[in-house]
Amino acid sequence: MRYGTGHKETTRQRILDAASRRFRAEGIAAVGVAGLMADAGLTHGGFYAHFPSKEDLVREAVADALDQTLARMTAKAEDGGLAALIAAYLSPEHRDRPETGCAIACLGPELTRHPPETRDRFAAKTEAFIELIARHLPADDQGTGHRARATALLGLLSGTLQLARAATDAEQSEHILAAGRQAALAIAVPPCNPRP
């Protein structure tokens, strides 16, 4: 059958959305092309009309996922500063919804084992996240320390979210999130020089 203008683009986006969610929820290796196409209401053979390979889909889906997270976190920071970004990132809601959450925390280690093109794309988005944080850090010292604090902050956020997800005790998981928020706020303001 022949379809109207924009139909193919819509289908492509449907595949991409399914991939973006399921990769984050289940890991890349655990999600197959056939299952993904079934999610999009299609059969597996049609996949290669949209993407040259699964690895190409991985690149696109991860970039899309991180763009969504970057947009959400940018909004939070613009509304309530870094404190709001931190509260959102280390919230129970984010912990409980990996499929719509930060891909760095869900897929970072797995993506490190992927081919260079995929890694480069992922590294660039991680860079963008660090820059977003740096942009909202109080301007108290020179540029260098600024960037370092932003980098450590992202490491703390992502690492702590993973620990909170790994915990099998609910109360313990809450304590991990709270500990991360507290330490993140301490990094966000310059040491021994609280915000005015």
Add this chain to the structure above:
Amino acid sequence: MRYGTGHKETTRQRILDAASRRFRAEGIAAVGVAGLMADAGLTHGGFYAHFPSKEDLVREAVADALDQTLARMTAKAEDGGLAALIAAYLSPEHRDRPETGCAIACLGPELTRHPPETRDRFAAKTEAFIELIARHLPADDQGTGHRARATALLGLLSGTLQLARAATDAEQSEHILAAGRQAALAIAVPPCNPRP
């Protein structure tokens, strides 16, 4: 053929060591039972004389890996305090050798998607790591803040190591490690109250 006393135990350990290394280097899903047995110099059929299933091996191998890391980090901390532990964890050597490094950073997100028994075992070892850090935190405040700082420190260490491994630019990767070390030291000492 029949083998001497301890032979089976030796073989089991050989399988476990191969699994512990390769899971960390390649991810659990990417490593097959047959390949692991070949690494240990055996054929795949014999695997089930040693472990009831691949999932049982995962549990044992991850626990072994973390015990090794805990032992190494305990030694560092006893020698040079938390500063030595931080320097070792966020060192280029640790970054470049995931196969002998911390399993939390290599496999945390993947293990979160494993069955409850595996998750519980992993969570218990993570707990032990937090306790190790807490034990070496300067005793300046009450117990609660202590534990929270140790938790955040582990999140920062693991998350930052992942970012350093994900970076595809060597210089950028060094900056990430340095940023993590600096922020970790700041968490290790109480805010606005430097160590005497």
Add this chain to the structure above:
DNA sequence: TGTACATCAGTGAACGCGCGTTCACTGATGTAC
């Protein structure tokens, strides 16, 4: 001491299954005449 037998770690073929990828085909629609 010499022979017959039991043990059991390890072998390798086979099981059903899902993977990523290829490809000849379908058939409703848009376009050309």
Add this chain to the structure above:
DNA sequence: TGTACATCAGTGAACGCGCGTTCACTGATGTAC
């Protein structure tokens, strides 16, 4: 306006392959007599 044809998103069978797991078998050694 009516007919013939080209387009191309999507179909579904098939490819070789590796997965985790099972199982009848092997054969060197320890043990019993």
